[in-house]
Amino acid sequence: MAAVMIPIDPDKKDDVYYRYKMPALQCKVESSGNGVKTVLPNIHEVCAAINRPEDVLMRFFQFDLGAQTTISKKDDKYLIMGSRQEEQMQQSVYSFIKKFVLCGQCKNPETVVHYDAKKKSVTKVCGACGKETKWEANRAYTTMYMYYKDHPEEATAGKGTAEARKRSCCCTAPTAAAAASAEKKATKTVIAASDLKDDRKDRSRCL
Incomplete structure (x- = not known):
């Protein structure tokens, strides 16, 4: 049913x-x-x-x-x-x-668990507002931490989260600038390496 x-x-x-x-x-x-x-x-x-x-x-x-x-x-x-x-x-x-x-700030359920191996902690990150919420240390938190310690691949911010979007923007900006610079250099190179045939001698013979 x-x-x-x-x-x-x-x-x-x-x-x-x-x-x-x-x-x-x-x-x-x-x-x-x-x-x-x-x-x-x-x-x-x-x-x-x-x-x-x-x-x-x-x-x-x-x-x-x-x-x-x-x-x-x-x-x-x-x-x-x-x-x-x-x-x-x-x-x-x-x-x-x-x-x-639920997000500790906006109460949105679109949250993911973030595992920090260095700090030995887990937090939840909201995909709507980007708020990172820490949990109170208790037995349930310990269970959560131990699970994601053994399964860190399941504790990554999703592609749609605000945190992921922020990282994406930070990474995209320099990449776009580099691409534009490369394109500009390529254009200059094409002009400088022009291989147009000089046919002035041929025209003088015809005259």
Whole structure:
């Protein structure tokens, strides 16, 4: 069954013009010899919408709900021990979004994680206003840092972010100037190396 699309920012639930949507987190309660557990069948779609890894969100659930979580890569299953209601799980997702997704200044969800190996830190960079927000040091932050330390390729500013655009402009300006200079030199070279044939002797013979 397709998940209901809801606003990424919970404070925008009554704003009909808000365009950033995500699928509501689905829950499926299963019971077996190992006890009752809740499966999250559409966690991939949720994490794709908020641009954050599943592993980090699952660790956040563990801290936020005080519950054991299990990830079975082989079966592609993301489990939380105990019976969990969708409303409770969605509230936990929103807590994660407020802390680790929404821009600290403009509240835009188009943020990316920036990993600084030298400073040993991770921050979020907004693609709309360019604001770089630092996170409070806690267990959830440590999980975020450790994940991106192991996966630095996933912690780069996207092409559409303000930071990336700024870098692009800085790089483009000198490149354009160099190109213009090269073109000017090439034009001068062509004129100086003119190989037009001198036919004055030929004309004098005709006369």
